[in-house]
Amino acid sequence: LVLYNDETALAEDTFLKPLFGEMQTLSEQITEAIKRDRILSAMEDADAEVETATRALNAVLKGYSAMPLDLYSTAGKALYDVMAKYKLKILRLNYADQSSNIEALLMDLAAPALQPHINALPGVTDAIGNVRTAQTNFTAKRVAYEKAMALNAEGATASELKKPLLELINARLVPYLKVSKMVSPD
Numbered sequence: 419l420v421l422y423n424d425e426t427a428l429a430e431d432t433f434l435k436p437l438f439g440e441m442q443t444l445s446e447q448i449t450e451a452i453k454r455d456r457i458l459s460a461m462e463d464a465d466a467e468v469e470t471a472t473r474a475l476n477a478v479l480k481g482y483s484a485m486p487l488d489l490y491s492t493a494g495k496a497l498y499d500v501m502a503k504y505k506l507k508i509l510r511l512n513y514a515d516q517s518s519n520i521e522a523l524l525m526d527l528a529a530p531a532l533q534p535h536i537n538a539l540p541g542v543t544d545a546i547g548n549v550r551t552a553q554t555n556f557t558a559k560r561v562a563y564e565k566a567m568a569l570n571a572e573g574a575t576a577s578e579l580k581k582p583l584l585e586l587i588n589a590r591l592v593p594y595l596k597v598s599k600m601v602s603p604d
Contacts, residue, residue: 464560
């Protein structure tokens with residue numbers, strides 16, 4: 419496409435002009451399909467960050483709840499009881515349900531009655547903050563994905579679009595160029 423667009427002598431060729439128009443359209447559609455795939459990939463990466471941060475928070479709270487020191491175990495048990503209410507099975511839910519459960523967990527952990535427990539345990543504030551940051555990032559990626567899907571709800575995948583583009587090249591452009599080379603090598 420770039421070479422064709424740079425060759426002004428070919429711009430008015432009655433066969434090539436519509437052919438390259440079709441190829442340009444397919445190429446742009448492939449680019450959009452790839453962008454959608456990248457957005458989905460970014461959302462999946464953000465989801466993995468939420469899951470990692472949530473598992474880490476669970477491990478920290480479980481560890482504190484098992485501590486032999488009452489100072490830590492009392493606060494740890496109170497916080498782990500909140501975490502246990504959600505269980506790690508929330509990480510196997512679909513995106514919408516998982517997000518709702520993570521938001522509910524964060525709201526429960528933000529309860530004023532739990533703040534003394536959170537403050538009593540080193541690292542817990544950071545672990546909760548990591549879940550919050552990861553969840554906020556995931557939500558932003560999910561919004562971008564939903565917008566992209568809404569704009570291109572019925573868009574074909576890049577692989578599906580590649581087939582007609584290759585068909586144009588192999589079945590129409592290559593034979594035309596071979597004949598043109600025989601008729602007029604210049």
